[in-house]
Amino acid sequence: RWMTSFSYTAGPARVVFAPGAVRHLDLDVRRLGATRVLLLSGGRHAEAVEQALGPLLVARFEGAVMHTPVEVTEQAMAELRDSAADCVVALGGGSVINLGKALALRTDVPQIAVPTTYAGSEATPVLGETADGRKTTQRSPAILPEVVVYDVYLTLTLPVAMSVTSGVNALAHAVEALYSADANPITDQLALEAIRRLARGLPQIVSDPSDVSARSDVLQAAWLAGTCLGTVGMGLHHKLCHTLGGSFGMPHAETHTVVLPHVMAYNAAAAPDVMRRIAEALGVDDAPGGVHDLIVRLGGPTSLRELGMAFDDLPRAAELATAQPYPNPREVTADGVLRVLEEAWTGERPQ
Ligand code: NAD
Numbered sequence: 001r002w003m004t005s006f007s008y009t010a011g012p013a014r015v016v017f018a019p020g021a022v023r024h025l026d027l028d029v030r031r032l033g034a035t036r037v038l039l040l041s042g043g044r045h046a047e048a049v050e051q052a053l054g055p056l057l058v059a060r061f062e063g064a065v066m067h068t069p070v071e072v073t074e075q076a077m078a079e080l081r082d083s084a085a086d087c088v089v090a091l092g093g094g095s096v097i098n099l100g101k102a103l104a105l106r107t108d109v110p111q112i113a114v115p116t117t118y119a120g121s122e123a124t125p126v127l128g129e130t131a132d133g134r135k136t137t138q139r140s141p142a143i144l145p146e147v148v149v150y151d152v153y154l155t156l157t158l159p160v161a162m163s164v165t166s167g168v169n170a171l172a173h174a175v176e177a178l179y180s181a182d183a184n185p186i187t188d189q190l191a192l193e194a195i196r197r198l199a200r201g202l203p204q205i206v207s208d209p210s211d212v213s214a215r216s217d218v219l220q221a222a223w224l225a226g227t228c229l230g231t232v233g234m235g236l237h238h239k240l241c242h243t244l245g246g247s248f249g250m251p252h253a254e255t256h257t258v259v260l261p262h263v264m265a266y267n268a269a270a271a272p273d274v275m276r277r278i279a280e281a282l283g284v285d286d287a288p289g290g291v292h293d294l295i296v297r298l299g300g301p302t303s304l305r306e307l308g309m310a311f312d313d314l315p316r317a318a319e320l321a322t323a324q325p326y327p328n329p330r331e332v333t334a335d336g337v338l339r340v341l342e343e344a345w346t347g348e349r350p351q
Pocket of ligand 1: 042044065066067068092093094095096098116117118119120121122124126127128154155156157158159162166229252253
């Protein structure tokens with residue numbers, strides 16, 4: 001019943017987790033042997049990082065957008081070339097961090113990722129890019145940031161609604177890691193700890209967004225869950241969200257939040273032991289229903305309808321998401337996926 005042999009590849013990243021850690025970013029730049037930094041940011045908290053970098057900072061780029069379109073990457077590439085930067089600091093959510101990864105894939109420039117959401121992209125050697133309206137994903141050691149700096153103070157400004165959806169984005173990595181075809185005892189522990197911290201921390205953030213200890217719990221969960229995402233293969237949930245984001249322009253974290261309970265319900269009978277462990281970590285009786293209830297309690301979105309998805313697009317989304325086979329605990333069929341999407345569209349509590 002329990003596997004006794006497995007392989008586990010850890011990413012070779014240095015991780016700094018400390019309140020106020022960005023104040024010492026210059027030391028991490030020097031540790032990499034770099035002296036010229038290109039700062040990628042979404043504007044938020046740039047000043048604190050600029051101050052820490054001092055004369056090491058030679059250029060800035062603030063044009064990152066969701067889904068990493070290659071045209072934007074080309075603009076940032078020009079900035080990298082013109083400034084002769086030898087290090088990239090990516091400060092922001094998944095969108096900014098992915099841009100740093102896109103530069104590293106092309107040039108192998110060392111990256112320091114400073115995440116300000118819970119998306120977990122900083123912990124993965126995976127990059128999704130969009131060209132000609134199509135999102136494709138690739139995996140390479142060059143993509144993984146060399147250094148990740150988690151500074152909880154930077155997350156205090158993340159609005160509650162985004163904290164909730166981004167937190168559920170992290171929850172989705174943990175859930176799918178537990179029933180992954182590559183699941184192993186190490187990622188299982190990381191995933192369960194992430195779920196426990198999210199279940200505890202997210203309600204506390206909703207009642208007090210400036211609660212540093214709750215923010216710290218959730219940021220640590222984001223790291224653990226991101227590590228799972230980077231280590232084992234994901235299933236139907238990630239495939240569906242990727243399709244809805246890449247081909248229908250749906251917002252990343254919100255879509256993850258709406259879809260997760262419904263994919264869990266679809267997979268529940270095929271992974272009963274995993275569902276029991278998730279329910280235990282969440283402190284609920286039933287994992288899919290418990291995740292739905294948690295999202296409702298946190299005030300998160302529950303339906304694709306409220307996110308603006310057209311009901312008539314669901315069959316095409318189901319078709320795109322099932323075009324290629326991929327591992328999932330329960331067999332993925334076009335009919336089954338269409339039903340999941342219809343349930344996610346209306347947003348009822350999964351049975
Ligand atoms: P995001 O980076 O687009 O950020 C969402 C919004 O929150 C932006 O407006 C941003 O400016 C704002 N924001 C971020 N941090 C803030 C803070 N601390 N305070 C105030 N505002 C803040 O969203 P995201 O969900 O972090 O990332 C989504 C993107 O990342 C998608 O393109 C997704 O595909 C990608 N992603 C990739 C991976 C991977 O492993 N390759 C993993 C997860 C996500």
